[in-house]
Amino acid sequence: MTPQKINLFKYQDLVLHTVVLVILMALVWIVYGKTMDFGVVWDDHILTTASIYSEKDFIGILTRPANGFEYLPVRDITLIIDYINYGGWWGGFHRTNVVIYSIATTLVYLFFFLFLSADGMRDKKPFIVAFFLTAIFALHPIQVEPVSFIGARNALLALLFSAAACIMIILEKEEQQGIFYWAGLACTILAMFSKATSVFLPLLFIIMNMYLFKKSTIKNSIQHYLPYLIVTAIVFLLHVVIASGGAIREPLTIFGLIGKLPNIILIPEFYLYKFLLPFNQLVDYPISEYLRHKTLLFILSTALIIMTYRLYVREEKQRSSIWLFLVAYMLALLPVMNLLPTYPTVADRYAQLPLLFITPLIVLPLIKIFDLKWFTPLAIIAIAGLTNLSYQQVNIWQSDDHLFSHTLKINPNSIKSLHNLGNHSWKNGDKNKALQYYKQASDINPVDMTYDFYKARYAEENGYINIAIEHLNTAIKKKGTFLSLAYFKLGDLYIKQGEYQLAKETLENGILQVGVSPQDQLNKKKAKIKITEIDRLLQ
Known part of the structure; x- marks a missing residue:
């Protein structure tokens, strides 16, 4: 199936896009605007105050890891620009975070809209559905940490460029123009040099290609995105080599991997749980306490694995949107499954990219069950509740205390x-x-x-x-x-x-x-x- 032509630039569509985006931007700034009164907290004291930033050392940023264990020049360049613009006023750094997040939210909305339109949902009002998906995603309390924490800017930039890359992939299929293919590759590289957890993107694009073109085989999709895979392999090795000097605490061994199985099983469930019950977001979750409930964890894990497998088998035959977002969620989790022994085990900022896919994975089936007419009031209530929770959660980021x-x-x-x-x-x-x-x-x-x-x-x-x-x-x-x-x-x-x-x-x-x-x-x-x-x- 070739996706139908999408025209983003018809007058009526532009008006609707503008209205939707104005509402989304207003909500984002209502929640996060007050962070401009905040200072630096937690690892900001280490991650954002290094002399390489305040001395505006652009050459140093491009030639070595700024903090000694991460080579993320895209993030680091934005921090230098903040020092140029704001000096020591940390409110300006927070403002940049909110601006980046606003742009990322806009791109997430356009991604959802393009996806829904290509999926043949024009008769089901993709504007409204894309708005609901984006609002639930952008206003979820899981987002509070990466937006309110200057040191998590890498996550915001990775989200921005990942969403942009997804848009390019859809437009490439839609317009059949090579410029979108190479623009997608550029966005992917920028995402990976913003945060290393973006390395799953080429695998996602292979799955997206199989979804957009039902007759496409996995072999054809891999061949199509081979340049993406080669570049990603190089960037991934670079990240691993640099991280081996500091961020990675010990080498990964087969016995170490076996020892991590409880964590690996827990992490997908944990982020699903935090998505469905978005209360008490923390910067230090008691993972060891969760793992002590071995029997309960085993029962829940077994049930979830069986349900996921059955869902995958059922939806894979049709290559449905549920299949796509299920696989996308698991792919997005791969870099944050603690396979490489980094610290901490889980964090809200790690969940930002997986949240991009778990949101439609949960919401789209609900729309089908309730129908859009009945789902709309439920979505409005949910968005209002999430906005309130996030607004309250932001307050705890005003100081270390x-x-x-x-x-x-x-x-x-x-x-x-x-x-x-x-x-x-x-x-x-x-x-x-x-x-x-x-x-x-x-x-x-x-x-x-x-x-x-x-x-x-x-x-x-x-x-x-x-x-x-x-x-x-x-x-x-x-x-x-x-x-x-x-x-x-x-x-x-x-x-x-x-x-x-x-x-x-x-x-x-x-x-x-x-x-x-x-x-x-x-x-x-x-x-x-x-x-x-x-x-x-x-x-």
């Missing part, structure tokens, strides 16, 4: 929240309160070194060098992000006490533990300079 207090209230064992609340208190001068948070984290996870590390800093600041050394020696026997820094601090204290040989050995051990971030590399250089100075003293 709001964000992690909210998370800790729902997930009392969130070590991430305790660490960040401790960091927030320490930065604001309330060091006793900070130590209380770090102590709570240590009680939950005794091998966490953070409490001992900050006790050492507190002791040093108050002149108790021997006590600081004792705490640092305890800290380096544990695990945590401060391991190399703990060695370097300990080396400095040994230097102050004149124990130069011990200081040298400690600094050398610290160098072995150094990560890939720019700050880690700077600390490494300082440690090497100190070792050179110690060698001179010992001669």
